[in-house]
Amino acid sequence: MTQRTLVLLKPDAVRRSLVGEIVSRIERKAGWRITALEMRTLDRATLEQHYAEHVGRPFYEPLLEFMSSGPVVAMIVEGERVIEGMRALAGATDPIAAAPGSIRGDYGVIVRENLVHASDSEESAEREVKIFFPGRA
Ligand code: RTP
Numbered sequence: 763m764t765q766r767t768l769v770l771l772k773p774d775a776v777r778r779s780l781v782g783e784i785v786s787r788i789e790r791k792a793g794w795r796i797t798a799l800e801m802r803t804l805d806r807a808t809l810e811q812h813y814a815e816h817v818g819r820p821f822y823e824p825l826l827e828f829m830s831s832g833p834v835v836a837m838i839v840e841g842e843r844v845i846e847g848m849r850a851l852a853g854a855t856d857p858i859a860a861a862p863g864s865i866r867g868d869y870g871v872i873v874r875e876n877l878v879h880a881s882d883s884e885e886s887a888e889r890e891v892k893i894f895f896p897g898r899a
């Protein structure tokens with residue numbers, strides 16, 4: 763089943779010079795392709811749209827603050843079961859719980875600064891691709 767997903771390399775990944783490492787892990791996966799890639803600093807309106815499901819949670823404001831603290835790398839990744847696969851490659855939200863070998867398991871330190879975002883379902887992927895790459899909707 764060919765799918766597409768929206769991946770963000772968060773500001774901590776850019777600050778820590780882990781972009782190449784993470785991009786290469788994605789490219790190493792046979793059958794997946796990066797079909798869009800852009801570095802940009804996110805404004806509040808974009809983040810409010812992206813994280814709408816988390817409004818009101820205690821971590822919401824610190825999350826938006828962190829996500830706008832520096833540039834991110836936004837990507838569309840396409841390929842076989844890439845939604846489930848990218849979530850597995852990212853690892854659990856909490857880096858301490860994330861499996862060794864996953865991006866968060868290997869490089870993550872705290873739950874908020876967990877390096878990478880990947881869409882969690884086909885519906886989320888389509889919604890998020892529209893936010894970050896409206897031309898690709
Ligand atoms: P993401 O959306 O970034 O791919 O991560 P996720 O699905 O694994 O986690 P989610 O529950 O959607 O949370 C979104 C992001 O919010 C930050 N967070 N902080 N307790 C906390 O301080 C907390 N919980 C979540 C993380 O950056 C998480 O990735």
Ligand code: MG
Pocket residue numbers: 882
């Ligand atoms: Mg999420």
